[in-house]
Structure formats: C-alpha cells, structure tokens
Amino acid sequence: MSKVLICLDPGHGGPDSGAVSKSGLREADVALTLAEKVSAALGKYDGVAVTFTRDRNNSKNYPAPPEGLRKRIAYANASGADAFVSLHCNSGGGKGFESFVAGNCSAFSKKMQAVLNEHILAYLKGYGIGAHGTAAKVDSQSARGRIGVLRDTKMPAVLLECLFIDNPNEEKLLRDGNFLDGLAQSIAAGVASAFGLKKKATPQPVQPQTKPMHRVIVDGKPVIDSAYKDKLLAALAKALDKYQDKVEITRR
Numbered sequence: 001m002s003k004v005l006i007c008l009d010p011g012h013g014g015p016d017s018g019a020v021s022k023s024g025l026r027e028a029d030v031a032l033t034l035a036e037k038v039s040a041a042l043g044k045y046d047g048v049a050v051t052f053t054r055d056r057n058n059s060k061n062y063p064a065p066p067e068g069l070r071k072r073i074a075y076a077n078a079s080g081a082d083a084f085v086s087l088h089c090n091s092g093g094g095k096g097f098e099s100f101v102a103g104n105c106s107a108f109s110k111k112m113q114a115v116l117n118e119h120i121l122a123y124l125k126g127y128g129i130g131a132h133g134t135a136a137k138v139d140s141q142s143a144r145g146r147i148g149v150l151r152d153t154k155m156p157a158v159l160l161e162c163l164f165i166d167n168p169n170e171e172k173l174l175r176d177g178n179f180l181d182g183l184a185q186s187i188a189a190g191v192a193s194a195f196g197l198k199k200k201a202t203p204q205p206v207q208p209q210t211k212p213m214h215r216v217i218v219d220g221k222p223v224i225d226s227a228y229k230d231k232l233l234a235a236l237a238k239a240l241d242k243y244q245d246k247v248e249i250t251r252r
C-alpha cells in the first residue's frame, strides 16, 4: 500500500518574516520549527510520508509572496500529496487558535479541519487557551492573501493559525520547545485521525518467563522457602504432619 503523503507548508520564509513579535520572534521561524516537529511526530505513525514546501536550507532564498505562494502551490500540486497543511501564527491583537479551509473545499478538507481542531484545542485547553472566536473558519473570513494556498492546491488543504505571536502569553509558549512538541503531536494526531493512520508498534520489554514459586510459612516460620506448584503439595503435606496451627502460602 502506498503511503499517505502530507505536504507541510511552513508559512513565510526567506525575506518574508511573517508577523514579528515585539521581542523579535519571527512567525516564519516558528512555522518552520513547528513543521519540523510535526514531521517528527508523524514519523511515529505507519504508512505516512512528509514533504515540505520550504526548509531551513532554502528559506533564505525563498521568494516573498505572492511568487512564493504560487511556487508553493505548484510544488504541492506536483508532489502528488494527499493533504496540504499550512502552518502559521496569528497576529493583530487577539488570542487563541483558528483554522481555515477554502469556502468551496471538499468534504474531506472539512473533516480534516474538524479533527485537527479537535486534537489541537484539546491540547491547548491544558494551557487555558481556546479558539479565536470560531475555531473552524473558511477563507472568506480572512482578509489575508496567503489563504490562496487553500484555494489553488488540488488536495485537501487546511491552514492553521497557531496562536497570536503578538500576544505576550502566547508568544512565550511559541518560544517553548516543549509546548511546540506537544502542539506538533496534536497536529500529527489530527492528521492521523483524518487518514486512519496507526501508531507504529513499539517494542515491548521482554518479560522473563519464570514459573511462580511459593513460600510456605507454618506457625510463623518459613518451612519451604521456595517451591514450584508441582512440588508444593508434597512439601506442604509433610509440613502439615509436623505443625498444627497456622499455614500460609505466599507467592514469591
């Protein structure tokens, strides 16, 4: 069976920093870090492969949108990816998470958006973060031209606006590698749920195969320190001939 191919699109890059927080955190960098973590998290599932619209090596030379966007769309369409997931952070004064699909998108895009939102919001709840208004939005609810990646990609496509980079509390989280690991895992879990991917089997520690042994205590004194079940009854009968009051058998 061929693998499900996910095209991850870390927003911005090259001369396009995306939104920049007061302290200098760039959306393009957060998006790329998150994409790499999502890729690693998807690696824990069977039957899935990942491709990127940009990476660290080429992001410096990456043309700024709209050329960049056109190239990303062309790349995604040529890649034969089964789904396109664009990663961004929000800005402009607000808080929380939201996601977008194209207004005329397929039912599968809507399903993917719903399961991604479900997993991501469940994770963010642990940080007291919820949706920015309605979590599931369509492109007409965004003024941003970058939503074009949703309209012109041929495969199911969702764009995630992961928190507000200009919100001090959320910016702190976007700088936190552990937080991003968890966020990436929730995104991977959403993708896995949409495509029915299963986690790779993890090797179980081998349990030593030993037969249970027993200790026999008669009148408070151990008379048999350890015996297998088949020898236990004979040993116990012998002990019962000598002692009368209290016989205990414990597994050891």
Ligand SMILES: [Zn+2]
Pocket: 011, 012, 018, 019, 027, 088, 089, 146
């Ligand atoms: Zn963005």
